[in-house]
Amino acid sequence: MSLRIYNTLSRSKELLQPIEDNHVKLYVCGITSYDYCHIGHARSALVFDMVVRYLRYRGYRVTFVRNFTDIDDKIIRRASEQDMDAAALALRFIDEFYTDMDALGTLRPDLEPKATEHIQEMVELIQLLVDKGMAYPSGGDVYFRVNRYADYGRLSGRSVEDMQAGARIEVNEQKEHPMDFVLWKGAKPGEPKWTSPWGEGRPGWHIECSAMSRKYLGDTFDIHGGGKDLIFPHHENEIAQSCGASGLEFANLWMHHGFVTIKDEKMSKSLGNFLTIRDVLQEYSAEELRLFIFSTQYRNPLDFSQAALEDARTGLDRIYECLAQVAQLSPAAEAKGSVVSGKDREKLESLETRFQRAMDNDFNTAQALGQFFETVKLVNKILRTSGAQMHQEDCILLEEAAAKIRQLGDIVGILQRDPVGVMAEKRAQVLAKTDLSEEDIAELIEKRNAARAAKDWATSDQVRDQLLAVDIVLQDGPGGTVWDIRK
RNA sequence: GGCGACGUAGCCAAGUGGUAAGGCAGUGGUCUGCAAAACCAUUAUUCAGCGGUUCAAAUCCGCUCGUCGCCUCCA
Numbered sequence: 001m002s003l004r005i006y007n008t009l010s011r012s013k014e015l016l017q018p019i020e021d022n023h024v025k026l027y028v029c030g031i032t033s034y035d036y037c038h039i040g041h042a043r044s045a046l047v048f049d050m051v052v053r054y055l056r057y058r059g060y061r062v063t064f065v066r067n068f069t070d071i072d073d074k075i076i077r078r079a080s081e082q083d084m085d086a087a088a089l090a091l092r093f094i095d096e097f098y099t100d101m102d103a104l105g106t107l108r109p110d111l112e113p114k115a116t117e118h119i120q121e122m123v124e125l126i127q128l129l130v131d132k133g134m135a136y137p138s139g140g141d142v143y144f145r146v147n148r149y150a151d152y153g154r155l156s157g158r159s160v161e162d163m164q165a166g167a168r169i170e171v172n173e174q175k176e177h178p179m180d181f182v183l184w185k186g187a188k189p190g191e192p193k194w195t196s197p198w199g200e201g202r203p204g205w206h207i208e209c210s211a212m213s214r215k216y217l218g219d220t221f222d223i224h225g226g227g228k229d230l231i232f233p234h235h236e237n238e239i240a241q242s243c244g245a246s247g248l249e250f251a252n253l254w255m256h257h258g259f260v261t262i263k264d265e266k267m268s269k270s271l272g273n274f275l276t277i278r279d280v281l282q283e284y285s286a287e288e289l290r291l292f293i294f295s296t297q298y299r300n301p302l303d304f305s306q307a308a309l310e311d312a313r314t315g316l317d318r319i320y321e322c323l324a325q326v327a328q329l330s331p332a333a334e335a336k337g338s339v340v341s342g343k344d345r346e347k348l349e350s351l352e353t354r355f356q357r358a359m360d361n362d363f364n365t366a367q368a369l370g371q372f373f374e375t376v377k378l379v380n381k382i383l384r385t386s387g388a389q390m391h392q393e394d395c396i397l398l399e400e401a402a403a404k405i406r407q408l409g410d411i412v413g414i415l416q417r418d419p420v421g422v423m424a425e426k427r428a429q430v431l432a433k434t435d436l437s438e439e440d441i442a443e444l445i446e447k448r449n450a451a452r453a454a455k456d457w458a459t460s461d462q463v464r465d466q467l468l469a470v471d472i473v474l475q476d477g478p479g480g481t482v483w484d485i486r487k
Numbered sequence: 488g489g490c491g492a493c494g495u496a497g498c499c500a501a502g503u504g505g506u507a508a509g510g511c512a513g514u515g516g517u518c519u520g521c522a523a524a525a526c527c528a529u530u531a532u533u534c535a536g537c538g539g540u541u542c543a544a545a546u547c548c549g550c551u552c553g554u555c556g557c558c559u560c561c562a
Contacts, residue, residue: 011491031562044562074560153490156557162489163558205560227562228492234561257562258492264554268561295500295510301493301555308499311511318510321525358501358508367501370509377509377527384517384526457520464522475524484524 003058003360005223006299008231008254009155013362016253018222023061025221026052027213027251029230030112032069033093034078037100038274039304040260040267044227046290046413047257047298047363049106051225053411054359065216066109067209068094071116071202076191086192087116100277104286105413111216115208119194122203122211125245126183126196134244137198139174140186146179149240155254156232181237183207206237213251214242224251229266231256257298264303275304287414288313294365294412315373316414319405322376323419325383326402331392338393339385344378348401351375355408365412372405430485434470441472445481448474 004013018024028048031041048066055062069075070090079086094114101108115122126142129135134148146152146160153159160179172178182204187193193200213221219242226235235254242250259266267274280289292312296302340348351371358367379398386394409415431438444463451459464474471486 029562032560038562040562042562047562072560156490158490158558164489229557229561232490232557233559259556259562261555266556266561270560291510297501299492300500303499305499307511311499315510318525325525364501366499366510367508370501373509380526452520455520461521468523473523476519476522477525482524486523 003055004362005253005255006362007252008256011157014253016222018060019220019252022059023063024055024223025063025217026055026065026223026225027209027217027221028064028066028109028224029209029226029234030066030068031093031097032072032074033090033097034072034075035093035269036096036276036278038260038267038269038276039280040227040274042100042104042277042280042289043260043293043298043302044257045101045106046104046293048225049104050294050298050365050412051255051363052107052109053413054363057411058356063111063217064107064109065111065113065213067212068097068112068114069205069208070094070114071192072205080190090116100281103281104277104289105416113212113216115203115212118208118212118215119203121215122207123184123194123196125207125211125214125241126203128245129183129241132244135183136176137184138176140199140201141174141182142184142198143175143180144183144237144240144244146177146181146240149244151243152179152240153236155236155239158232181206181233183241206234207241209234210238210241210245210250213238214246219246219248219250221251223253223255225255225257228256228258258296258301261301261303262305264301267304280309284309284313287417288316290413291316291369294369294414297362297364297366299362319372319376319415320417320419320422322379322383323402323405323415324423326379326398327420329390329395329398331395332389335386335389335391335394338391338397340382340394340397344382345397347378348375348397351401351404352408359411368408369412372409375401375405427485430471434472436470436472441467441483445474445483449481 003016005016006012007014016024026048028044031037048064052062052064068090071086075090076086078084079089082089126135129144130137130142133145135142135144153163160177163179184196184198184201184207185204186199186201191202193202213224224235224238231254239250261267262273262275265271265273284292288309289312292309293302295308295312354371355368358364358371361367379401382394382398383390406415444467448460448463451457451463467474467483468486473484473486475482475484
């Protein structure tokens, strides 16, 4: 089996073949830090978190670099609105970003370079482009000469002519060609600035990724990732700069994830239809959010809704409940023998293979999660068939299946909490909202059972309704009455 | 206007040439005094529409309709 990844550059799935044997070098475009992150940023972070975890699980060494854009027009504008220093604003939202990422439980990248700490590298790269005639200074700025890079447009699948036909390019008299883009911006009064051979100013947006990826991963590396909205112009321009400077290939594989939408419209700051990560985490757990996000393959759009999050919550609970039951199994000495058919055993044991097959197909987490649910269904069936009399052999089989689910769950970042603990915690949360203690409930159950024994259904139902009013549900089973929280 | 993606059951979502995974909801059943919860079973002769290629198409090709995205900051 081998891992195939969709490459935006070739518009097809390609075999992952790292340049250095077994070592994957990955660069992902991170945030521009001027505001709180929304669910779209969460998807980006979680998708690449999953990619890195899966690659490592598959035995690759991964060097994961994700940058911070900490100098940019938006940062400067926001800072001046708030009468703040641009650097301080950027730093503050990097802190907020970490708070959100920690809450989501994402792994830290190996390197997290900031643009402002690599001005020198950018200046050198721009100088190289100027020396090669691929860039030119003009009016305090420096521009990339698009016509000098023959392959311009190969990532986004458009030609310079096509784009001019679009005529949405701002008129700028300093450019030789309307499609030329800025590498270095001359500073206006009061703006943050650095010195350069072309005067004081700051880097253009695209050059930072070219300079930092080059510094940490080399001229050519394996995978470059980001959101679909970065394909043009950001990544197209990165390719032009990097390939223009080095004369070599830049990234071999380009991975782009789809957007999070709300009512089928892209979630974005400009549309104002966004929810921040912390908004959502107030209502839902990180694992619930992850299950929701991974229920769709990363390249497809993902429509955010309360109902979808609720579905994810229900689904996650279902798996946890199954795991909790398995965790509490103990073999019965009097059990006759295994009740598991050879076919079912095979299916349980093939979970990892099925999971890998799905993930190897361009990280198809939706399909991979389906394997979890199929396994849960099968485990539940076996639990039910055995009843209280489970043979040791079957116990072991189920415990192994449960352990495997949790091990693989770690790749998408779910099912990492103690299943029995999760169930207990949910009960404790509901209890906390009532005046009742566990003992009070036990007493009420006893009172009700006495009524039931006397066939006094009115009293029995009254007790049940009383508890139901505070979201506590009574369940009469063969083993007696237990209580649980209302779902 | 240019470029691109998508359209699969009530909803979400896999499947990318060999006869429709999975989740949620629904329905039936087990359990129960009745319930509830849980569990089990079940739910698309059909994949936006129309043509074409093929022994075989949701999957490939063409056209039509619809939705969305990029072309300006954007994950």
